[in-house]
Each structure stands twice: as C-alpha cells, then as structure tokens.
Amino acid sequence: MKRVLIIAGSDSSGGAGIQADIKTASAIGLYPLTVITAVTSQNTKGVHRVHFVPEQDIKAQLDAITDDIEFNVVKIGMLGDRAIAKVVLDFIKKCNKQVILDPVMYAQSGGKLSEENIFKDLIKYCSLVTPNYMEAQKITGKKINSLKDFRTTAKEIGKIAKRVLVKGGDSDIDYDIYYDGKDIYEFKIDRISTQNTHGTGCSLATAIAGYFALTGDYLEAIKKAREFVYYSLKNGIPLGSRFGTVDQFALLRKDAQRYLCIKELISAYEQLKNLKIGKILPEVQSNLVYSLSDAEDLSDVAGFNGRIISVGDDIFTPSFPVFGGSKHIGRVILSAKRFFPQLNSAMALRYEKAVIEKIKKSGFVVGFFDRKKEPKEIREKEGSSLDWGVTTACRKLKNPPDFIYDEGSVGKEPVIRLFGKNPSDIIEKIRKVKEFYF
Numbered sequence: 023m024k025r026v027l028i029i030a031g032s033d034s035s036g037g038a039g040i041q042a043d044i045k046t047a048s049a050i051g052l053y054p055l056t057v058i059t060a061v062t063s064q065n066t067k068g069v070h071r072v073h074f075v076p077e078q079d080i081k082a083q084l085d086a087i088t089d090d091i092e093f094n095v096v097k098i099g100m101l102g103d104r105a106i107a108k109v110v111l112d113f114i115k116k117c118n119k120q121v122i123l124d125p126v127m128y129a130q131s132g133g134k135l136s137e138e139n140i141f142k143d144l145i146k147y148c149s150l151v152t153p154n155y156m157e158a159q160k161i162t163g164k165k166i167n168s169l170k171d172f173r174t175t176a177k178e179i180g181k182i183a184k185r186v187l188v189k190g191g192d193s194d195i196d197y198d199i200y201y202d203g204k205d206i207y208e209f210k211i212d213r214i215s216t217q218n219t220h221g222t223g224c225s226l227a228t229a230i231a232g233y234f235a236l237t238g239d240y241l242e243a244i245k246k247a248r249e250f251v252y253y254s255l256k257n258g259i260p261l262g263s264r265f266g267t268v269d270q271f272a273l274l275r276k277d278a279q280r281y282l283c284i285k286e287l288i289s290a291y292e293q294l295k296n297l298k299i300g301k302i303l304p305e306v307q308s309n310l311v312y313s314l315s316d317a318e319d320l321s322d323v324a325g326f327n328g329r330i331i332s333v334g335d336d337i338f339t340p341s342f343p344v345f346g347g348s349k350h351i352g353r354v355i356l357s358a359k360r361f362f363p364q365l366n367s368a369m370a371l372r373y374e375k376a377v378i379e380k381i382k383k384s385g386f387v388v389g390f391f392d393r394k395k396e397p398k399e400i401r402e403k404e405g406s407s408l409d410w411g412v413t414t415a416c417r418k419l420k421n422p423p424d425f426i427y428d429e430g431s432v433g434k435e436p437v438i439r440l441f442g443k444n445p446s447d448i449i450e451k452i453r454k455v456k457e458f459y460f
Contacts, residue, residue: 024235025053027087027119028228029110030099030126031060031072037220037267039100043228045270050232050250055093057083059110060102066220066262074102077109084113095119097231098144099224100126107140114147120234123148123183124227125157142182150240151183152227155193169195169208176201185240187230191222200244207241209248218258218266225270226251257316276314280345283312283324287343290445291326299452300332301372302459304437307331308370309348312445313355315366321345323352353405354439357412362422365441367448372459373436378427380458381438386424386451389415393431412439424451 026047033039040056047054059080063071087093096119101107114121125141142161145151158175159166166175172188172195179186180201188199190211200207229247230240237243250273257272269275290310311325325348327341341347355368382388391411400410415426423441430436440455442448 023051023053024095024232025055025091025093026228026231026235027055027057027093027096028099029057029059029084029096029101030224031062031102032058033221034061034063035065035220035261035267037066037261037265038224039221042221042224042267042270043097043099046225046228046250047232049270049274050229050236052094052232052235055087055091057087059106060100062100066264066266072102074106077105080106080109081113084109088117093119094235095231096121097228098123098148099227101140101144104140107144111144111147114144120149120231121147122227122231122234123151124223125151125153125161126223127157127160145179145183148183150185150187150230150234151179152187152189152223152230153179154189154191154223155195158188166193166195169197172197172199173201173206175199176206187244189223189226198248200241202240207244209244212252214252214255216255216258216266217264218260218268219255220261220265220267221270222251222255222268225254225268279314280324283314283345284343286445287312287324287326290449291330291337291339291343293449294330294452295337297449297452297456298335299456300335300337302452302456303330303332303337304370304372305435306370306437309351310343310369310445310448311348311351311355311367312343313352313359313366315363317356317359317366319356320349320352323348323355325352349405350408351439353408354412355441357409358416358423358426358441360413361416361419364443365422367442367445369440369448369452371438371440371452371455373427373429373438374459377455377458378425378438381425381455384454387419387421389419389423389426391415391426391428393428393434396431407434 028043030040033041044054061073162175162178176186176188176199185202190197196211198209226247229250230243233243233246253272254268254270257269258266259269260266307329309325309329311323313323324343324345326339326343327347330337330339351368358365391414400406427438
C-alpha cells in the first residue's frame, strides 16, 4: 500500500486539516502518516483558538517517521508560524520526495491559521502548490480580477514552484488553472449550491498527492482529485449552524451501494425465475433495474444486458446485471425518480385491460399516458418517448406510482410498467398481480 506523509494542523470539528487528510487518503487507498503542526479549537462558525506545536516536537515527529517508515509522497497543509515553516523546509530539502503544498492561511469561516508570508521559501522546493484565489493573491501580491489574471498568476507562481494549481472555487472565476511549467490547463468548475464546503482545499491537495502516488502523473492526479472532491462536496455533511463538511467517503459509499444493487438484482432474478413469470412479460421482453438512490443518468442504473427474455413460463437472461445495462427501463426509473425519489426499481409487464382493472380495484396507485398524444418532436427524438410518457403520468399523481401503463399506438406495444423502492418491492407486487393474468 502506498503511503502519504501529511504535515498539517488538527481541526476539532473534524472537517478540515489532518482529519480531512486522513479521511481522504484512506478513501483513495493510501496509508496516511501524520505530523501535527497545530491544534485548532474551531467549529462551523469559526476558529476560537490556535495552539502551535513547538518546533522541537514537530521535528521529533518527522524524525520518528523517517527513522522507521518509508513513504511515497508528502502533503503539507497548515504550518502556522515561521519557526514551524523552517523545520518543515529543512525536512523537505533533504527528504527527496514529491511534495504537494496547500498553503493554508485562513479557515473556511475566515479565521487566520497561518502567517501569510511563511510559504514563499517553501514553494520552490515543492513539486506542486495548490493556492486558492485569496492565497494566490497573497503569494504574488497582485489582485486577480479575471480568468486572464488567473493564468498570469499561475505562471508567476510557476516561476518559483515546479507546478501550480490555482483554485477558483472561492472566487467569481469558474475555473481552476493548472500550470506545469510549460502548458496551461483550464478546468471548468461545476458549481454546487451548498454550505457544506469545509475541508475542500485540504481534501483536494491530499487527493492529488494520493492519486499521484498511485499514477505517477500530476495531470491525471488532478483530474481524479477534482472528481473526488466534487462528489465529496455534492454529498457534504451538514454540521452545526454554518459551514458543514465535505464527505470524503461519499465515493466509497457509492461503490458499496453499487455492489448491493448488483447483488440484489441477482437475487431478485432467481426469485423471478421461480415465480415462472414468462407469460406475463410483454412481446418486447422486459428488464429489471435498480438505481442508486441519487441516480443522475443511465450509468447509475443497473440492469441486465440483453434484457430478460420469456421462454414459455420460464425467463432467461444472457448476462449478469451491470450499470448502464438497460436503456429502456433505465430511462423509465430515472423519469419517475424526478417526481418520486424513493422509487429505485422498475420492470415491464404485459398489458391486458382486465389486469389493469383488477390492479386498480386492489388499491394500487396507477398512472397512465396516451401515446396518441405524444408530440411529434418527442416521437422523432431517440429515447424521448418513455421520458415524456412517464413524466406525463407522474405529473398527475400525488403519490408514488405502483404501475404506469399505456395502451400503445402504431408500432408501439401496450405495456404495464411496475415500480418499487427496490427489487424486493417489485417481486412482492408481481406475486400479487400475477394471478390477475389467468
């Protein structure tokens, strides 16, 4: 396992600093070694007190690690004062490792964490520096008012550092600028409306360090780290009364959810086989899908490649479930989730008017759309018909649908679509309605 040595301050709220660094490194798959430079007393409202660890204790931490443990890359965050910066500078001059510096000067809430001028001597010994908008201005002594200024600032810092990533997240500029000493790379920022932003900068720098240790490529590491932080920010954790924190384990939770989705679909398919439902599938066949709870597109919806096919009473599928495995029913559940987020699973059944009547009498929530009213522009656009149909039906419903059906049109088979919170919910509903067909 690759190892990252993290030199940073402690955040009592757990959102930033060494706590964010440890969570980030662990989530990516690295082993974090730590040197504490300061102990801060802070919460979501602000920094109440900062205690700088005596420089001899910082040196002792560094000596203890280097005397016994190998590491692959160094990440530096909050340093505090000039004496601490000098100890760290002496260390990185002789450590012969790639060093990523996040020049932390202020907390998210605005509290001062480090002297503004202590990073300049360090920068020229670092492999990559990741200042935000304000920090970049402090380092260069120049204002940044435009994207052009961002580029100029990156190149100016790049004259000292080997590489620089100037972050625009705290500014009105919607770009991060990476300068590798030769070329400029611009990354568009996808803004997320959230107060849960504490730890963003720490997490990004540590993620870059981690991904560099894994890939050996800074550009690739930056791309992966930005994706990591975007998802962590999108799934931020509200804390206290002001700035909540990003969730560094959000991607791991998503991967765990993906595994459970696949596992449940496999189990559900076996149960469907035992139910002998072949004769209640439509002529166009069917699929069973299960989406992530926060699904955004078909890549977040698992289904069976090649569909579920009827063979008499039996069913068959040529593949295991995969994410993106069903475009047809996948679009159905994505459309329904926009109205009823608790719906995550769907399947298609054969349409019979008598079955619909029995379903309605049984107390299920039933939606309907008329394909004959489908607008021409929708009909002519690939993949739009079902989105339009399910959307049309859901707009008329106050509660999540159990079923949505249509009676078909020219070249379109009538179909009943079944919805549930999960595949088990789908199976229970099939058990109840199967008898309506015979």
